Amino acid sequence: MTIEELERKFQDRIDAEEKIEAKDWMPEEYRKTLIRQISQHAHSEVVGMLPEGNWVTRAPNLKRKAILLAKIQDEAGHGLYLYSAAETLGVERDSLIDDLHSGKAKYSSIFNYPAISWADMGAIGWLVDGAAIMNQVALCRTSYGPYARAMVRICKEESFHQRQGYDILLSLSRGNAAQKRMCQDAINRWWWPSLMMFGPNDAHSPHSAQSMKWKIKRVSNDELRQRFVDMTVPQCEILGMKLPDDKLKWNPERGHYDFGEIDWSEFNNVLKGNGPCNKERLADRLNAHLDGAWVREAAMAHSEKRARRTA
Numbered sequence: 001m002t003i004e005e006l007e008r009k010f011q012d013r014i015d016a017e018e019k020i021e022a023k024d025w026m027p028e029e030y031r032k033t034l035i036r037q038i039s040q041h042a043h044s045e046v047v048g049m050l051p052e053g054n055w056v057t058r059a060p061n062l063k064r065k066a067i068l069l070a071k072i073q074d075e076a077g078h079g080l081y082l083y084s085a086a087e088t089l090g091v092e093r094d095s096l097i098d099d100l101h102s103g104k105a106k107y108s109s110i111f112n113y114p115a116i117s118w119a120d121m122g123a124i125g126w127l128v129d130g131a132a133i134m135n136q137v138a139l140c141r142t143s144y145g146p147y148a149r150a151m152v153r154i155c156k157e158e159s160f161h162q163r164q165g166y167d168i169l170l171s172l173s174r175g176n177a178a179q180k181r182m183c184q185d186a187i188n189r190w191w192w193p194s195l196m197m198f199g200p201n202d203a204h205s206p207h208s209a210q211s212m213k214w215k216i217k218r219v220s221n222d223e224l225r226q227r228f229v230d231m232t233v234p235q236c237e238i239l240g241m242k243l244p245d246d247k248l249k250w251n252p253e254r255g256h257y258d259f260g261e262i263d264w265s266e267f268n269n270v271l272k273g274n275g276p277c278n279k280e281r282l283a284d285r286l287n288a289h290l291d292g293a294w295v296r297e298a299a300m301a302h303s304e305k306r307a308r309r310t311a
């Protein structure tokens with residue numbers, strides 16, 4: 001078969017909603033796009049543990065601490081499923097991790113913002129995990145089988161993450177004046193970065209059209225962002241808090257909330273590595289990797305020993 005015939009057959013399968021599996025023929029660009037997207041996603045799960053890890057020892061009580069620990073462990077698991085999914089495309093996990101540590105690979109910019117109060121654990125769970133779910137629910141139907149299946153499992157855990165975050169804010173919003181202030185302050189700081197998580201506006205999203213055609217991406221950035229806003233506004237009302245956007249208003253004609261313009265210069269600046277915590281996060285990640293070297297060595301030694309014994 002010629003390459004054109006292979007490509008046509010491939011697109012026919014996508015159009016027929018068939019899943020593409022690891023051993024199937026696929027265009028090189030499809031493979032590359034997936035490796036980039038899945039590894040970026042894996043890196044985000046892993047780096048995402050860092051701002052929350054800082055709060056484990058400062059959680060206000062044992063129950064909150066246990067919940068936060070479980071949530072952070074889930075994120076490590078998400079990273080592992082996703083690295084495995086990326087490996088089915090013929091890349092080595094070590095090389096993906098090297099790219100993260102060298103700064104060549106990206107992770108979600110949201111994790112370059114600081115978590116400065118306990119309320120941030122609530123705002124991260126509610127808004128950041130909430131935005132992640134919006135994206136990930138759509139990815140459960142992505143065309144690449146191993147990625148889609150990883151997402152199904154991840155989404156179940158993400159909804160627990162979102163609820164635990166909301167529950168933290170609900171407690172604070174019913175607390176004393178200082179707790180209410182803390183709650184509002186965290187929402188003020190995390191709202192706009194959460195909206196940025198969906199990426200550039202559709203008109204400025206260079207890879208989107210091809211990804212939509214290949215059904216890697218099923219819903220556009222702007223549509224996902226709108227769904228997130230529509231879902232979050234009523235939840236914020238229950239908290240009795242305010243989202244920091246004067247333009248936020250229900251539009252009965254559209255059947256959606258209108259909202260203000262995102263500060264794209266901030267988005268691009270953080271993306272370029274100049275956010276408040278970019279350097280700190282990368283350094284912490286690298287140190288965590290180096291600290292874990294003995295675990296990896298011990299696991300290798302154990303597996304060699306077992307292989308020798310069976311031989």
Ligand SMILES: [Fe+2]
Nearest residue numbers: 045074075078
């Ligand atoms: Fe996650």
Ligand SMILES: [Fe+2]
Nearest residue numbers: 075129158161
């Ligand atoms: Fe999560």
